[in-house]
Each structure stands twice: as C-alpha cells, then as structure tokens.
Amino acid sequence: MLPVASLRQGMGFLVELLRPRWRRFAAVIVLHALAAASALAVPYIIGRVIDALGAGTTHRFIALAALAALGAYLAEGLLGKMVAVRTRLIGEEISAQVREDFIDRVTHLPLSRIESAGTGDLLARTTHDISLVQETVRDGVPRLLIGTVTTVTTYVLAVLVSPVLALSLFVTLPIVVMGARYYFRRSRHIYLWQTQSYSVLNTVAAETADFVGTVDSLDLGAARRDMMNRLVATHVFEGQHSGIRLRMRYYCFLLGGTLLPTVLVFAWGAYLTALGQVSVGAIVTVALYANQVRFPIATIIMWLDSFQVAAVAFARIVGVRLVAPDREPTGATPSGSAISARGVSYAYREGRPVLHDIDLDLVPGQTLAIVGPSGAGKSTLGRMLAGIHPPTEGTVTVGGVRLIDLTEDELHSQVVLVTQEHHVFVGSLAYNLRLARPGATDEELARALATVGATWVDDLPEGLDTRVGSGAHKVSPGQAQHIALARLVLLDPHTVVLDEATSMLDPGASRQLEASLARALAGRTVVAIAHRLSTAANADRVAVMEEGRITELGTHDDLVAKGGTYASLWATWNRQS
C-alpha cells in the first residue's frame, strides 16, 4: 500500500492550504459571528419585552422592539448571504487545490511504487477518497464553521444576559464531550477499515476487468464473483455495520446532552426568580438560547463525524505526498546524446538483484539489439536505459548527466520507452497526440501522422477532431500503433528503447507498419529488445543477456563467428525458420 499520512502531517498540509488565505478566513469568521449575533438578538428582545410587560410599558416600546427584531432578522439574512458566498469560495478554492496537487503528485509517482502498491489502492484514492474530501471541504467546512461560530456566540450572549442562568447551558457539556471522545476514539479505526475495504474491493474489481480475457479463458468468472461477495461480506459489510452501531450509541449521548439544558434553565431559573436574582425575561431569553444552540451543536457533531471519514480519506490523499521521489532534477544539461550504463544493478525486491554490475555504451545513431532467454533481465535493462527506474546501484547517464538528475520532461525529450501497449485515450485524435507535446500545432500533428504513414486519418469524419477511444470512433490495432508512433515523432527523443514493440517487426507484421516504424526511428539511437533473432541480425550490434549479465556484445557477424551463446541461438533460429 502507498503511505497514509499521520494526523500531524495532515494538519501540516491543511495549514499550508489555509495560510495564504488566512485574512479572508478571519473575515469570514467575524462575519459569521455578526450574523449569529443578529439572529440571537431576537430572543434577547423577546426577554426584554416580557420584563417590560411585567413592569408596565407603552405601545411605542413594543412597536420599537418589533422593529428591532425585524431589523435583526434582515441583518442576519444579509450577513448570512454575504458570508455564505465567501465561505463557499474559500471551500471551492481549497478543494480545487487539493485535487490539483493530488493529480500532480499521482502523475509523477515513481512507477516502481505504483507497481508494488497495486493500482487498486491508487484507484480508490483517486475516486472514492478525493470525492469524499471534496464534498466535505465544500459543504462540511462551511457548516462546521457556522456551527462553531454560532455555538460560541450563543454561549457568550447567554453569559452576558445572565451568568448564573447560563450555567445550565454548560453543565451538560461534559456529557456531549465525553460522548464525542468515546465515539471519535473508536471511529477513526472503523473508518480506516471501511476505506481500506474499498481499496481491496477495487483491486479485485480492477484486476478482473483488466484481465477479462484471462478470466474468460480460464472460466474464472464464478470464482472472481465469489471472491467479491466474500470481500463484501467480510470487509465492507462488517465495516459499515460496526460504524452504524457505534453512531447509534453516540447519538443517545448527544440527544441527552443537548435537550437537558432547556429544561434546566427553567428549573434553575424558577429557583433564582424566587430569590429575586433573575427576571422572567432573562429566563425566556436563555431558554430560547438553550433551545436554539441544539442545532449548531448537532451540526458540529454531524460534520465532525463526516470529518472523521473525510480525515481518513484526506490522510490517504496526503499520504501520496509522502512517497519519496525517485529523481531529483539538478538542472544539469547533458552535453551530447550518448547514453552509458556504469555498474548498473537493479533489484525489484531487496537483496534479490535481477541485473548485476552492467556496463554498456550506446553508440549514437546505431541500433543495439538485446537478446537472451526469458527472465534474463532484458526488459529491466531497457527500463534502466530509458530512465523509468533509477538503478539500485550504478548510474545511467546521457551526455554525462544521470537520467535521475533530469526533469521528467527533459528525460522524455532524450529517451523514450516504447512498449507493446499503445493505449488510445478517450478524446479527440488531436488530444491523444498532444499528450506527447502539449503545444503542438495542428500542422505539426498532421506532419507527425504523415511521417508514420497514417493516411487513414484523411478519411476520418472530423479529421484531427474525431473522437477516438472506447465508446467513440474505433481505431484498429494497426491505427493505434500509428498513433503511438506519431506520439514518438512528436516527442522526438534521440534515443528509443523498444520493448516488445519489436514484435511489430515480426515477419507476421504488415510491411506498412514495418515501414512506419522505420520512419519513426530514422536517425535515432535504438535499443531493441529482440524476441526474434531476425531483428538482431539487422541491428548494428547485438548484446546477449543471461541471468542479469551481458555475456556477449558485438556485431551479428562477429558473434556468429565467435561460436558462443549467440551463435548457437542463431543456429537454432535458422533451423526453426
């Protein structure tokens, strides 16, 4: 799993988000307090009227009091509207920033971390967690803010009206606080369990969908469904059930703690009036406050509850920030385009290296074919040379600069890995091509397509603007390869590592695609991980890999003449074909 942020790290990020906006945030709090105070003026006026009636008063006083109450309501409405817009704006800004920061981090996560964590966890964070945080920040933060400010303002005003009477508002607070402590101490654990259960479920669902072909051919449908059902029963249901049970218990505390004060004000007030210490008007005012404060308190508790869920989701989102980058751009610029590996070792799992101390120099403009048995480490070496993974030991440099010292953009302008997977994203054809070079003009896109011989584009109904991908215009596998090659032309790296992509060069591949690939690669340094020895025979040099080491390196003719591993592979290959 990817890391989950601690409470402190989460708070740290929150402070980072709020700091540049603290003035506006403070203004919003003041406005909220004013709006709340306006609303609370009415019970006060009612109290004053009751006292005045007892003592004997004029019509004029009553009329003025009614006008004042009307004014207070109007002020509350106006202030409330002003502050609602402002609070919402801050909420939207923050949630946008969280989402942008998250997407930015996710798209730059080290590939090795994503591979080892599995895509399900990341998927759950990108979908479930981020929506939850966004909802909470949008609605929850404003409501929590209003609830807190209203509650505090009500307590302050109650104390101002009558400190002794206000006591009855506070005596039940311990019940509410104790209940909240009981609840929150247990709920974080439950919510973490709940969100993680979605990750597990997502992993299974994503895996089933991604490898639907395998599932079908091995007739695993029923088994996968059983697995999902079991997970729903053991993880999801259990998580939700214990959450609901805990919440029900807690609501009892909450209800008791907030209903009791209104009753207490009257009882305690009756006693105090008998002593001549408070007026009936004051009792009514404070009783109305006690009744009114129930709602903001319930809002706080309700949203604190959602906050617990969101805080866990937030911790998982902030967790993505904690993944250490596997490259630190130093600003160094390569002098030249020669790629060299020195003493390169790589281990997917600690202590289990699959590459051992490899030295290799690519010759600019030349093609190097890497051959060898399956599992020898060819793909892994290809990934090292393309800068996908930093080596565990040793260095890979381009023009004297380590690949991990370059920014990702800089790296991709130097060397690119092409695999057999050419995904076409849902969107226009132009969008799919601009992924490689965002600023490219339509002419540049058309030229790249022409370079790889993608003449079919001319027949598309809307040309470059035609929507492609699943659910839109269907592109054939050959066309998808054209798109991938056009992206390569747009990226225009001096070096290309072809992994599996060389199967395009297989005898079975169409001549046309072969020509497209040749044109896309013209003038570039090429590392071809060769699955067919015919590819190797056409390369300038051949490297033979066995058990994570390069055991032979030279031209095809030299290696055949040498009579080593390559020579026998070549002999076998020739016999077979």
Ligand code: ADP
């Ligand atoms: P080749 O391309 O020559 O078939 P690879 O580079 O794919 O070889 O694999 C070299 C070794 O590394 C193999 O033992 C393989 O099982 C292991 N390996 C490859 N990818 C991973 C991975 N993502 N995690 C762990 N081990 C891996």
